[in-house]
Amino acid sequence: MRYSEMFLPTEREIPSDAEVISHQLMLRAGMIRKLSAGIYCYLPLGYRVIRKVEQIIREEMNRAGAQEVFLPMVQPAELWQESGRWEYYGKELQRFRDRHDREYCLGPTHEEVITDLVRNELKTYRQLPKNLYQIQTKFRDEIRPRFGVMRSREFGMKDAYSFDADEEGAELSYARMFEAYKRIFARCGLRFRPVEADSGTIGGSFSHEFMVMADSGEDGLVFCSECAYAANLEKAEVHPPEKADMSAIEELPLTEVHTPNIRTIEEVSAFLDVTPQDIVKTMIFNADGQPVAVLIRGDEEVNEIKVKNYLGCNEIELAMDDMIEEVTGAPRGFAGAVGIRARIVADNSLLNMKNFVMGANREDYHVRNVNVGRDFSIAAFADLKIARETDACPRCRKALSLARGIEVGHVFKLGTKYSKAMGASFLDRNGKDQTMIMGCYGIGTGRTVAACIEQNNDENGIVWPMPLAPFQVIITPVNINDKALADTAERLYDSLVAKGVEVLLDDRDERAGVKFKDADLIGIPIRVTIGPKKLAEGKVEIRMRDTGEVNAILLEQVEETLLSQIASKMGENVSGSHD
RNA sequence: CGGGGCGUAGCGCAGCUUGGUAGCGCGCCUGCUUUGGGAGCAGGAUGUCGCAGGUUCAAAUCCUGCCGCCCCGACCA
Numbered sequence: 001m002r003y004s005e006m007f008l009p010t011e012r013e014i015p016s017d018a019e020v021i022s023h024q025l026m027l028r029a030g031m032i033r034k035l036s037a038g039i040y041c042y043l044p045l046g047y048r049v050i051r052k053v054e055q056i057i058r059e060e061m062n063r064a065g066a067q068e069v070f071l072p073m074v075q076p077a078e079l080w081q082e083s084g085r086w087e088y089y090g091k092e093l094q095r096f097r098d099r100h101d102r103e104y105c106l107g108p109t110h111e112e113v114i115t116d117l118v119r120n121e122l123k124t125y126r127q128l129p130k131n132l133y134q135i136q137t138k139f140r141d142e143i144r145p146r147f148g149v150m151r152s153r154e155f156g157m158k159d160a161y162s163f164d165a166d167e168e169g170a171e172l173s174y175a176r177m178f179e180a181y182k183r184i185f186a187r188c189g190l191r192f193r194p195v196e197a198d199s200g201t202i203g204g205s206f207s208h209e210f211m212v213m214a215d216s217g218e219d220g221l222v223f224c225s226e227c228a229y230a231a232n233l234e235k236a237e238v239h240p241p242e243k244a245d246m247s248a249i250e251e252l253p254l255t256e257v258h259t260p261n262i263r264t265i266e267e268v269s270a271f272l273d274v275t276p277q278d279i280v281k282t283m284i285f286n287a288d289g290q291p292v293a294v295l296i297r298g299d300e301e302v303n304e305i306k307v308k309n310y311l312g313c314n315e316i317e318l319a320m321d322d323m324i325e326e327v328t329g330a331p332r333g334f335a336g337a338v339g340i341r342a343r344i345v346a347d348n349s350l351l352n353m354k355n356f357v358m359g360a361n362r363e364d365y366h367v368r369n370v371n372v373g374r375d376f377s378i379a380a381f382a383d384l385k386i387a388r389e390t391d392a393c394p395r396c397r398k399a400l401s402l403a404r405g406i407e408v409g410h411v412f413k414l415g416t417k418y419s420k421a422m423g424a425s426f427l428d429r430n431g432k433d434q435t436m437i438m439g440c441y442g443i444g445t446g447r448t449v450a451a452c453i454e455q456n457n458d459e460n461g462i463v464w465p466m467p468l469a470p471f472q473v474i475i476t477p478v479n480i481n482d483k484a485l486a487d488t489a490e491r492l493y494d495s496l497v498a499k500g501v502e503v504l505l506d507d508r509d510e511r512a513g514v515k516f517k518d519a520d521l522i523g524i525p526i527r528v529t530i531g532p533k534k535l536a537e538g539k540v541e542i543r544m545r546d547t548g549e550v551n552a553i554l555l556e557q558v559e560e561t562l563l564s565q566i567a568s569k570m571g572e573n574v575s576g577s578h579d
Numbered sequence: 580c581g582g583g584g585c586g587u588a589g590c591g592c593a594g595c596u597u598g599g600u601a602g603c604g605c606g607c608c609u610g611c612u613u614u615g616g617g618a619g620c621a622g623g624a625u626g627u628c629g630c631a632g633g634u635u636c637a638a639a640u641c642c643u644g645c646c647g648c649c650c651c652g653a654c655c656a
Binding site: 015018108109138142144442513514515517 | 580585589590591592605606613614615616617618647648649650651652653654655656
């Protein structure tokens with residue numbers, strides 16, 4: 001491709017509405033342009049990178065035995081009513097009516113469509129397992145799209161669905177996808193980590209997210225310093241504290257203290273001159289309409305998802321003031337466990353606490369020297385807190401580490417959630433009707449590209465890993481009006497193109513500085529600079545974008561040198577060959 | 580949906596408080612010079628000042644309503 005002919009509008013200044021680095025660089029490098037909130041156009045440079053990601057995905061999905069299909073984006077409401085998600089999915093699901101007033105939605109995901117397709121066509125265990133995937137545009141009417149293509153409303157996604165006859169088969173399908181995903185993200189040149197995750201509204205029993213490590217990521221994750229445990233912060237378990245021998249500590253008499261307008265942990269600890277570790281927080285939740293009091297040590301935070309999963313409820317939120325007053329008889333800020341009219345659950349952080357402070361369920365009062373058993377009882381302790389770095393690994397008790405990441409892929413064991421609701425069954429060996437067991441597996445293509453930029457950039461722009469680079473090589477003659485330079489550039493360009501190298505020839509009549517800045521900004525891994533001084537010696541310069549290393553190479557050796565550089569940079573992230 | 584901010588040339592911004600000829604930098608076009616890290620000089624083009632009402636002799640500027648976009652929160656694969 002000739003730069004002079006390419007639609008590649010680069011920007012010198014940072015667009016004012018871009019916050020994160022990947023968004024800024026995608027705009028500046030002419031990869032994307034915004035059409036509307038959360039809706040983006042991909043320009044040629046950006047789309048070339050998308051196609052690189054898609055190609056890697058295709059190769060690895062095909063290798064893992066999946067087959068590519070292409071499903072409609074517009075989906076009839078009836079299918080979603082069948083699965084029950086027409087009601088449950090909420091406002092993210094973009095609904096509309098056609099001219100006959102029939103209801104439809106734009107596909108945010110395709111469990112319904114694929115399950116419908118499969119139930120109509122697959123009838124016997126002999127036809128199973130099957131794994132079908134597509135790469136397609138999804139639409140989710142996000143409450144707040146942000147960070148460019150990282151969280152957009154319209155976005156590209158690879159989604160795969162597996163159908164198995166039995167649990168062992170489903171396990172195998174899941175494991176194969178898990179391995180395929182590891183290969184995909186490794187081949188993309190990403191530093192990533194698979195983590196255990198909550199399965200959310202997609203549902204199902206078990207899932208892993210693939211997190212690209214980046215401080216700008218929206219998700220928190222924890223991982224063990226010793227063993228393989230890693231999980232999304234939403235899900236991360238912690239090992240309960242060692243049970244200490246508390247018998248030596250005498251239980252002091254319960255005392256009510258006047259604490260006028262003292263509500264928060266900070267206020268209470270300052271006012272009563274105790275540490276937050278001496279206080280128990282009582283959080284009132286509304287769980288499917290029922291009040292639940294969650295007790296946790298003052299310096300810890302409640303993980304709502306853990307509470308939700310522990311209670312097994314559908315909806316959970318912090319209770320409104322009227323519910324708080326109903327169960328405590330006091331306004332917000334003075335809730336405690338003693339005498340509360342709500343189910344009580346306690347985090348493990350209470351295990352070794354004695355003579356602690358909590359709200360008195362009376363306005364402007366707290367109580368001191370509260371003790372579990374004597375003053376109120378707890379049916380069971382559970383892990384309900386947000387994990388911290390001071391917590392111990394739930395598997396091996398070693399130290400946990402915290403990091404931030406970008407979720408680029410998610411694999412779910414769906415079980416029979418959709419196949420049962422929609423009647424996707426088959427006849428087994430004995431002629432008996434059985435429900436298919438499903439899995440689903442997603443990768444955000446645009447998000448993968450953005451995540452890659454988050455990990456690979458410097459002050460001059462993007463630094464593409466070779467496998468995702470829109471071009472492998474850029475040829476930069478420093479002055480196109482110097483015929484010797486221009487001719488050399490043209491000849492090298494032709495010969496590299498003939499060898500199948502993806503090369504951009506910067507044939508613009510611009511000064512060298514402008515070309516260098518643009519080459520750095522768009523992040524092409526290898527730049528061949530053709531200038532008068534080195535050319536007089538029969539040489540050109542090869543400069544690596546990542547290290548900045550420059551080597552002068554004899555013209556007759558350039559092609560060979562480039563081919564070997566490219567080859568070594570294509571495969572350096574994955575051992576073994578790939579088709 | 581709640582809170583905050585912004586909408587002026589392709590991009591980044593000033594002007595608005597105190598109403599009166601719409602500006603700056605970059606980019607763009609022409610010419611000359613220059614040619615290895617975003618060149619210099621000279622000349623030039625480009626604006627329904629987000630939209631609609633209102634106040635006024637006069638509105639980018641004041642008032643009202645609406646729309647769009649960004650940030651924080653709630654929410655979310």
